[in-house]
Amino acid sequence: MIFFKDIVLRKAKDNELDELYNLETQNIEWTKFNGPYFGYKKPSLEEYNNNTFKKLQLGKTHLVIEYNKVIIGVVSYYWECEDTRWLEAGIVIYNNNCWGKQLGKKVMIAWVSNLFESLNSIERIGLTTWSGNKRMMKCAESIGFQLEGRIRKVRYYNGVFYDSMKYGVLREEWAKYEYNVFL
Template sequence: MQVRIPGLRISLRDWQLTDLERYRSWMVPRQHWKALDSPYYALPPQEKIEIYVEQMRAQITSNSYPTIRSVLVISDRDTDEFLGIVSWNWESAETHWPTVGIIIFDPTYWNQGLGFEALGLWCDYLFYALPTIARLDLRTWSGNKGMMRLAEKLGYQLEARFRKARTVNGVYYDGLGYGILREEWAARYPRGIISYLQRQQEATYKPAS
């Protein structure tokens, strides 16, 4: 069964064959997203990207997605266009400690609140799908101001700062670790992120009496 999690303006969903060429087109050097998303790590070699694309093609064709998804596509709610991905991996599988990530590839879609909605839906999904986890982590660096704002807006707390741990273009930056506990997420979004966004929307557009 395929996963699709509808939001207000975006959806999180499984990969589709039409996404693969779009994904491949973003995984080339000198893309603006990479200047912010861990630029201290090089892109994978092209042969590794091709292997991943073919693995995804086989998974899509056979409809053999893992029960708990490790990656979902961010798509436009109206057009279903591929915009980016959300992901997670174990920081420590032994202690049920996951780290989340998000990429919206096209800068045209930045600074519109789509990352808040997408990562919020993803956190809702992971706290539901992984009942043993007590927390979610998010890692970034002090040069990525947008990701820092996103983490804080969602309610993540800055828990670690590794001073001068990253170098980008010969300049030192701090490595940052954010976290949010299950009970903190539940208190902040008791009915989920979409209910929260709907309330915010109603408050913004409520006519004056």
């Protein structure tokens, strides 16, 4: 488990399948910000159980976000290219009542700290978003991520072209921050 202020990142418990499934699928406002140009297809409970929930139970690449003892979302990472140690991190806060409270900032501090601590082979953590997600861009920049690239007008959503925004932070840059995260 990872603790940072009022945030806990942890594995999913066996009895949380329905809660997590409902959190993702009942209020899909979050899909307007999390790559909406890809479209969202609601998984069946069985699909969710066999994919996302299994990853959350393993707790390696996916963890549950808990705020004040209530599950509000998930964090994850994936390899863009494991051979070159190119890692990308992500976050989804499903509960829109938790938006605008800087919880994403706390979550990302805890998650990035954990990734650098547990994956000694990486020197950089990336985060990709789109220019339509102003809160994610602000969050990334506020914790030390640098804008490394802007791929112009490659995300088409609701009749408008948006840019893909590539952020990254290096291990030595992250080490300069004194975040008191308990891993």
